[in-house]
Amino acid sequence: MTQDGGMTTSAGIHGRNDPDLTVGDVGEFGLIGRVAPQEHSDRVLVGPGDDCAYVTVASGRMLISTDVLVEGRHFRRDWAEAYDVGRRAAAANLADVMAMGGVATALTVGFAAPADLPARWAEDLTRGIVDEAALVGAEVVGGDVTAADGVVVSITVVGETDREPVLRSGARVGDVVAITGRLGWAGAGLHVLGRGFRSPRVLVEAYRRPEPPYEEGPRGAREGATAMIDVSDGLLADLAHIAEESSVGIDLDADAFVVPEPIADVAAATNADPRTFLLTGGDDHTLAATFPADRGAPEGWSVVGRVVEGEGDVTVDGVAWDGPAGHEHYR
Template structure:
């Protein structure tokens, strides 16, 4: 395909563009049939498949002026790969649907695909299929499949007496979003964390093998996700703010925007940290921090009291 550098989707047409996109997607050995047929065919070794799906909408989950196409690709893959991580599974295969305006540059789509593929390569997963069609705004629909070799870790297994533990950056993306929302571009570390999350991909299986009783990834906000664990498990969860070291960039942003930096940690999502419960502090693996405890009851408290700050993302 020889297109000018400013070509749009309307110039390229669906089929020519798909063949360009697919070049970015190497296929793993488990992929018997990759993109290009009615369906992909995957070899499954474990007898179980985990599957999750997520939508990202331009203007709501990302802005093209706040993040590069590559960043958006990384994020779209990361938030899905993280869901498999949160089950204690290993992501193997993804599909990606892209609905986009006809005037979207082809270059944006190819850069998105390259970023998406780079993120998938971090965990050895293949992009095995997709769809491309026209819409008024960019909508990205990703489905991820994975393998679980033992029992998956659900949200519902937390028990009174368990400890609550966290691994991965938390609050950085929310801090970066606050910065971008005010028209700034620094602290750069936070902006980069928002644009391109770095989920702790190895930690899900480590947590599962260490005996995590429940696990979830923090996409909508730490307290919101703790609430999901509490609801699904029928327990109460208390988060201890003293357990967190507030990173310096969050202190700086808090001072700049007049916010308690702890609000980014407690209310922020999008970093895709992992939150899990373990039966005893000694079971908590290296790299995880104990940040709270599970008790009989219901709901989530912070330092023993109800929390009245922002607790997460509302989809409508």
């Protein structure tokens, strides 16, 4: 990925007093200039301006992941401000590194947009990406911009780990299944927005700006997690990836899930089963992992099930879930 379209630190955003300018007005290189990085830490040896960024990775163990957000499918501009879209986009990538037990260090951003998009929208998006990355000490080191019919944001993250990464394929029969972080909040927020409402506000904000438990990924790895995954598409759907990769089954205990009051209120108001939000709602970037039973889950994690004999199936109280298990592209 070329670095000519590199993104920025918050201090490096220029031209914020021109609210009427569009992306087309400023042009490709003008837009790049408005969001180009000004400062980096010592680990960024070469930032935007060359064909590649050049960064140091102290551990020598690199983790790399890419996520793409498409307007109208992953976000709507009338549902979230550009800054929040940036936070969500970065969180999706940073959470992937977290789920391997690592820490993100650098991001590159691909940005496509129509010419009439306000330039300030792109700048605010960049601020959101930079601020979310800063939560884990990561930096935006480059990227690219291009024209498109709609807004597309593609982020690639580079991270590192000082130990072997925690894979999806390590779960063993008898392990406990545990989660940490908010679960079902973003899904309930999306449910509310889809019906034309903006409350409960706490749920709408959870959808707009997730709060992944970034520190728990490395801690889970240190505490002996045998498998781990970022819950982005729904707990049932994502645990199925662990079950399939590990050639096991997973059975969840319905009574282990506590329904938060805001989710219970939305479920009651819309005649929905509150468990649907907890088990199938995505975008919270909750962390789910399996741990040896004799060691148990770390403090701050909630045990919600157990790894059993099976071939990729996930059940609730021993019974298959009746309905979609979560989000699946192209369906």
